[in-house]
Amino acid sequence: MKHHFLIDGIRHRAWLAHNENGHALLDEEATPVSIEALEDGRALLRIGDNAYDILIAMDGDRAFIHLDGREYEVVYESAAAVFEHEAAATGDAIARAPMPGSVVATPVTVGQQVAEGHVLIVIESMKLETSIAAPRAGVVETVHVSLGQTFDRDAPLVTLAPLEA
Amino acid sequence: MTVFRSVLVANRGEIAARILRTVRAQGMRGILVHHEADRGAPGLAMADECIEITGRTPVAAYLDIEQIIAAAKKSGAEAIHPGYGFLSENANFARAAAKAGITFIGPSTDAIELMGDKVRARAFVAERGFPVAPSAIEDDAPNTFVDRARAVGAPLLIKPSAGGGGKGMRIVRDLSKLEEEVARAKSEGQRYFGDGRVYAERYVERPRHIEVQVLGDTHGNVVHLFERECSLQRRFQKIVEEAPSPALSQKLRAKICETAVGIAAAANYTNAGTIEFIYGNGEFYFLEMNTRLQVEHPVTEMITGKDLVAEQLRIAAGEPLGYAQDAIKRQGHAIEMRIYAEDPARDFAPTTGKVLRLATPDDARCDLGIAEGQAVTAAFDPMLAKLIVHADTRDGALEQADIALAKFALLGCRTNKDFLRRLLADPDVTAGAMHTGLIGEKPDLLASPEPTTEAARALLAAASLSLPPVIESAHAAPALHASIGGWRN
Numbered sequence: 001m002k003h004h005f006l007i008d009g010i011r012h013r014a015w016l017a018h019n020e021n022g023h024a025l026l027d028e029e030a031t032p033v034s035i036e037a038l039e040d041g042r043a044l045l046r047i048g049d050n051a052y053d054i055l056i057a058m059d060g061d062r063a064f065i066h067l068d069g070r071e072y073e074v075v076y077e078s079a080a081a082v083f084e085h086e087a088a089a090t091g092d093a094i095a096r097a098p099m100p101g102s103v104v105a106t107p108v109t110v111g112q113q114v115a116e117g118h119v120l121i122v123i124e125s126m127k128l129e130t131s132i133a134a135p136r137a138g139v140v141e142t143v144h145v146s147l148g149q150t151f152d153r154d155a156p157l158v159t160l161a162p163l164e165a
Numbered sequence: 166m167t168v169f170r171s172v173l174v175a176n177r178g179e180i181a182a183r184i185l186r187t188v189r190a191q192g193m194r195g196i197l198v199h200h201e202a203d204r205g206a207p208g209l210a211m212a213d214e215c216i217e218i219t220g221r222t223p224v225a226a227y228l229d230i231e232q233i234i235a236a237a238k239k240s241g242a243e244a245i246h247p248g249y250g251f252l253s254e255n256a257n258f259a260r261a262a263a264k265a266g267i268t269f270i271g272p273s274t275d276a277i278e279l280m281g282d283k284v285r286a287r288a289f290v291a292e293r294g295f296p297v298a299p300s301a302i303e304d305d306a307p308n309t310f311v312d313r314a315r316a317v318g319a320p321l322l323i324k325p326s327a328g329g330g331g332k333g334m335r336i337v338r339d340l341s342k343l344e345e346e347v348a349r350a351k352s353e354g355q356r357y358f359g360d361g362r363v364y365a366e367r368y369v370e371r372p373r374h375i376e377v378q379v380l381g382d383t384h385g386n387v388v389h390l391f392e393r394e395c396s397l398q399r400r401f402q403k404i405v406e407e408a409p410s411p412a413l414s415q416k417l418r419a420k421i422c423e424t425a426v427g428i429a430a431a432a433n434y435t436n437a438g439t440i441e442f443i444y445g446n447g448e449f450y451f452l453e454m455n456t457r458l459q460v461e462h463p464v465t466e467m468i469t470g471k472d473l474v475a476e477q478l479r480i481a482a483g484e485p486l487g488y489a490q491d492a493i494k495r496q497g498h499a500i501e502m503r504i505y506a507e508d509p510a511r512d513f514a515p516t517t518g519k520v521l522r523l524a525t526p527d528d529a530r531c532d533l534g535i536a537e538g539q540a541v542t543a544a545f546d547p548m549l550a551k552l553i554v555h556a557d558t559r560d561g562a563l564e565q566a567d568i569a570l571a572k573f574a575l576l577g578c579r580t581n582k583d584f585l586r587r588l589l590a591d592p593d594v595t596a597g598a599m600h601t602g603l604i605g606e607k608p609d610l611l612a613s614p615e616p617t618t619e620a621a622r623a624l625l626a627a628a629s630l631s632l633p634p635v636i637e638s639a640h641a642a643p644a645l646h647a648s649i650g651g652w653r654n
Contacts, residue, residue, distance in 0.1 A: 003635055007616060007624055014622075016629040018639040025626045033626040041522040041576070047626045050619075056627055057521035057576040063628035064521055067620060069571030070583055070613070074628040076635065100517040100543040125515060125543055150543055152517045 002026075004077040011077075092141060095132050095158045101125030102150045103157075112140045113163065120158040121145070137163055167192045168482040169243040169268070174198070174208070175233050175258075176248030179534030179550055180460070181208035184246050187474040196240045198233055200226040205539035214240055223544040227251045230258050234265050244268040244481060246474070250546075253457040254281055270481045272381070272436045272456050279432060280454040290451045293431050295424055298443065298450040300366040311347055314365035315340055322368040323347060325354035325361075333357060336368055369445035371600035374398065374452075375410050376441040377425035378465045380476055381434040382486045389422040390469050391495050393461055396599040397588065399513065404581070404604070405588065406461035407500045408468050411559055411597030412444065421449055426490075428454065436480050437462075437473055445600070460503070460551070463530060467499035467555040498562040499555040502570060502585050506547040509584040510612040515547045518578030529554045529569035541578040549580065559597065563589055583613045 002013035015026040016033075024030045025047065036044040045052045055066035061076040105122035108114060119131045120140070138160035145157055171194035174184045181197055185208055188195040197212035202223040209215050216236040220226030227233075228251055237245055245262050247253035247270065256277045262269040271277070280286045291297045301313035304326070314321060319340050325333040333353050337346045347363065355361035378390040394410035395403045409418065425440040428451065439459050441452040462473050471493075480486070507513045520539045525531045530553040535541065541549065552573060554565040570586045587610045588594060593603060604610070616624065629635045 003629070003638070005625055005628060007621055008613070010615065012621060012625055014625045014629065016635050016639040018636075023630060023636075023639060025622060025629060027622065027625070031622065031626070033630060035627060035630040041524075043627070045623060045627050045630075047623050050623070052623055054623075054627060055522055055524055055574050055576060056631060058631055059519065059521055059577065061632070063624075063631055064576035065624055065627050066522075066524070066574035066576060067623055067627075069586070071574055071576060071580070072616065072620075072624055073579065074624050076628065076632050100515055102543065153514075 006075040006077060007072060091162065093134075093138060093160045094156045095120055095134065095160065097123065097132075097151050097153055097155045097157055100150070100152050103145050103147050104129060106143055106145075106147055108140045108143065108158065110140055110143060114138060114140060114160070120160075123157075132157060134160055139163060168478045168484070169193055171196060171213075171240065171242045172244045172246055172270070172478070173233075173237045173240060173242035173267075174212070174246050174248065175227070175237075176246070176251055176253075177203050177206065177208065177227060177534075178545065178548065179207075179532045180248040180458075181206070182211055182534065183532050184248060184474050185211040187472055187478070188246075191475060191478070193478075196237070196242050198227075198236050202542065202544045205536055207533050207536045210536075216240060230255070230261050233258075234261050234267070237262070237267050238265055242267060244270055244478070246270040246477070247457065249457050249460055254455070256281065268481050270436065270477050272434055272438060276432055276434050276438075277456045280438075280456050283453055286454060287451065289432070290428055293428075295428055295431075296448075296450050298366045298369070300364060302364045303362050304364070310363075310365075311344055314347065315343055317365055317367055320368040320370060322366045323350040323363050324366060325350065325358055325363055367450075369443050369448065369450070371445060371602060372396075373410070373412050373444045373600055374403075374441065375412070375421060375444045375449065376439050376459075377422050378459075378462065378473070379425055379429040379434065379438050379440060380473075380480065380486060381429055381436065381438070382480045383435050383483055384485045386486045386489075387426050387430045387434060388486060388488075388490045388493060389426050390465050390471060390473075390493060392418060392421060393464055394599070395461060396601050397594070397604060398601055399604045403461065403503065404505075405500065405502050405585065406464055407498065407559070407562070408464035409495060409498065412599075417447075417449075424449075424451075437477050460548075461501050463532060463551065463553045464499035464501045467530070467553060468495040468497060469493060470496070497555055497557045498559040499553060500559075500562045500566050500589075501551050501553045502566060502589070503548055503581075504550040504552065504573070504575070504585075505581045506541045506549055506578050507581050508579050509581050509610075512611075513581070515543060516579040517541050517543060520575060521577035522574065523576075524572070524574040526552070526569040526572035529565065529573075531573075535575075549575065549578075560595075563595060584611060 002015050005012045017024045017026050025033045031048045034046045041055050045054050057064045063074040065072050101123040104124045108120050114134045116137045118134045121132045141161040142159040172188045173196040174181050185195045195212045196214045198216050198218045200223040218226040218232050252258040256274045259269040259274045299317045303310040321337045323335045350363050351361040374395045377392045381387040393408045395406040397405040437458050439455045442449045443452050506516045518541050520535050523537045532551040535549045552569050556562040
């Protein structure tokens with residue numbers, strides 16, 4: 001049993017264990033680990049024989065970490081998130097925003113049947129207009145955003161139900 | 166004695182904070198207009214008075230001449246500094262300020278209008294004998310166009326008169342094919358723009374963007390503060406700038422800078438301005454003039470020791486420059502890196518998030534447009550901050566730049582920081598062999614390498630030890646790991 005994490009989009013698996021001596025990171029081996037919070041987000045991370053001066057900030061299930069001159073985002077994939085992925089593969093497909101922006105046009109209506117490639121929504125970001133097309137044929141189940149609304153990257157835009165539903 | 170009692174800054178982000186820094190340092194009262202989308206911005210804490218402005222969109226608020234002039238009048242501001250972008254080169258805004266009895270920190274309306282019309286500006290400069298890219302305009306005499314274009318010489322850029330954004334342009338290197346290329350360009354122009362007129366301009370291969378900072382006072386004095394090179398760009402957006410340019414010999418530097426002064430003087434230019442040139446193959450041509458302070462002005466400040474905003478304020482108040490050209494000296498080399506909320510690996514797509522934590526290097530100048538706690542949204546352009554370093558040599562500056570970038574940390578929103586480090590370590594960049602197409606030619610620089618196994622484990626450890634559900638799982642299942650064996654921390 002391992003937790004799933006995404007580091008800059010790539011999945012890693014690890015487990016945090018605990019015994020009377022403290023914590024250990026378990027991946028291929030067991031490595032003693034500890035973290036000591038200092039001021040202003042700084043922390044001293046000890047992992048095995050190494051120590052790192054890091055900067056860390058949390059936002060829900062996401063850890064933003066500055067390590068050795070570079071910033072990373074580590075996302076903890078809770079069990080619920082994993083199930084969502086699985087459901088999407090077999091049932092509904094959710095068209096998500098490829099980048100932050102605002103909604104320029106919503107040319108489909110709930111209940112409308114669309115073919116693969118049908119334009120579901122038109123967005124604008126940095127003066128670039130992009131049409132988001134249906135990833136596969138389906139029926140428009142939900143339009144999550146409205147004309148003029150702004151959104152972040154990966155925000156759900158339109159949910160498509162399978163044709164057979 | 167202060168130059169003005171109060172100055173209103175009609176801008177936002179890093180430049181608003183930067184202008185206010187000088188306004189305050191000089192003992193003047195600083196007033197800042199701001200949209201609600203900029204709450205938490207560093208400029209707000211630096212202003213003596215903040216006036217909220219509204220608009221259909223946040224950007225529209227900063228373009229609202231009426232609202233901003235009204236705010237200036239209400240606050241009793243004696244002067245308005247427009248920053249860059251927004252209304253900084255808007256002659257109507259300058260006129261409206263003058264009409265309201267408020268000093269516009271910038272050149273005259275005439276100069277703004279002359280240089281704002283790029284065709285007019287080019288003609289103005291050419292008529293006075295300053296170098297512009299040799300060209301042949303079809304309109305002038307269609308029958309002789311091909312001959313005149315041929316006389317310009319290869320390589321030639323054939324451009325549609327009605328085109329834009331780089332569409333429909335063709336490069337002709339072999340003049341024996343000129344007639345055919347012109348015919349095709351015309352037919353394309355007709356097809357895509359409904360207009361088959363074209364013109365030809367000498368094409369500068371692997372051009373470098375060299376610009377010269379000028380200052381003119383209201384007593385007829387014009388000086389230059391040397392040049393900047395801004396060739397590291399992508400889609401015409403500058404990413405890294407430096408002063409001086411590593412491309413220029415002292416002789417060529419003098420020639421380009423004197424040309425810039427000549428152009429500014431011919432235009433009776435006052436206040437700060439920048440003349441941009443295209444440079445390549447030993448030739449340089451006037452591109453355009455910007456009648457405002459530029460984003461990259463700090464590198465000029467670092468090598469000359471001048472505070473350009475302070476000079477702008479003094480000049481606007483009618484003070485003479487007080488120093489001649491030969492009193493302006495440059496020392497060392499400065500580099501500016503723009504931190505953008507962008508993901509270079511995804512074709513520089515803008516990113517969003519929150520500034521959860523911000524750490525800045527002590528030994529670099531940091532012009533910040535964001536503060537801890539602020540949201541980064543798609544409401545404005547994605548430039549968050551500028552890091553500027555200065556050293557005795559260019560190599561020293563590159564070294565300091567990497568150190569500064571490594572120390573700079575913005576947690577909560579992805580930035581181009583890592584890309585900047587790779588860019589500055591690129592052999593062509595370190596050799597100073599840059600041109601405006603360089604970044605486009607090096608797609609391998611864009612994506613960050615995957616973290617090393619060691620780094621990944623450190624990250625997983627740090628995250629695990631900071632996530633309550635992970636810690637809870639660890640404490641809830643000690644028995645599971647009795648089988649794995651004990652360890653000592």
